[in-house]
Amino acid sequence: MSKQQQLGELVEARRQPFKHYKRLGDYPGFECGYVSPYSKGAHNLDSEVMILLQDWSSDDALVRSKGPSELGRDPQLPTNRSLDELLHAAFGMKLAETYATNLFPYIKRGGLSSRIPFGDLVHAAKTFALPQIRIVAPKVVVCLGANTFNALRVAAGLERCRGMACAIDSPFDITLGEGRKATAWAQAHPGAWGQRNRNRERPGRTVEDWKRMSEAAGLGPLR
Template identity: 60%
Template sequence: MNKHEKLLELVKKRRQPDILPQYARLADYADGAFDRDCNFVSPYSKGAHNINADVMIMLQDWSSDNALRRSGGPSELGRDPNLPTNRTLDRLLRDAMGLKLEDTYATNLFPFIKGRGLSARFPFADLVLAANEFALPQIRIVAPKLVICLGKNTFNAIHVAASQGRLTHGAERCHTMEDAINAAFTVELEGRKVAIWAQAHTGAWGQSNRNKGAPGRTSGDWVKMSRSVGLLAAR
């Protein structure tokens, strides 16, 4: 199978009811219109689906039950480029690597719909299971040079899952964003080395926490990462 076909197999898996059945699926909303319109593991990939990209963006999750019940239809799929979270991501990609989001493969670690609101949390074990079932397989398929995990929990789940699969040595969870950024690691997939880095979430809360006392720290984090993997934009 080619890359596209392998990703469609993951889409089929996402639609099955037996993996983490306590969470909703896209097909549960708008009479299933969301799912019929989304042949992607995560709707976020609709605007960033370069399956041969050097850079993969890994967010934690896409939406929540409350948000989707307010939606009028599949226009909510993908991303809103005007949201501050997405504008910040666009800026960091452009400034550090000279890339647009559509140059990357962007997805969510957790492909199901969480209950309650957008700020609801997951049990960490559920994130690790989703990393094993969906995130790591997408990394294997796309085989980028760099995976950027937005948020500490996203990075921790990928790191622990990679350790369980013996792609790397035993991993302990990082307790601070600083620790996560400094815990970047590399896995080798079919002869290609993939660097996996943490970065602060591009939402207001993640950015303000990381930049507290040092405005512009996140920009420096991205430059350091980009330089480390040979993807720094020409200055």
């Protein structure tokens, strides 16, 4: 079975009801053939780098939306521009050259900042994130935000890290089979709040974090 066919099975699983959350298909025009719409503009199934964000949108945001975007994101949003800059500085890559997705593929109630219970994030990590990692088989999984990283850790049978600094210093390996592995790294969320907190003590610290990650994987821009 091809990688695309395996991902198709996860898309079908994502279309099934889960607790009180809504689904992409509940919003006209938003259903798609991806686990997350974020993958529309970043769907390299052979990429050595996978980007894992927490969740894609919310009910309030989609109700107000004018419709789905071609890339599954707005490239002009400061958060997305920051991610592009960090990715280019560390790996010499564009987002389109990676495989990017969201750990939690359902639509939460309320606004974009609404909380998702950690147990639901772990469920999504087991059901969708870990399978995607094993299908795509990257060298590096960049987990944006402590909750994303910790949910993946717990899904993989490890303990949670306490705080962003601990998470960034605690990468772990995910077995892919045939002697291969992917290494999951935590990075501060590329949004203004996440970047400000990480860079408070030392400006440019997030750039250093990303470069340390890429060098450890042997995937720096000058390779």
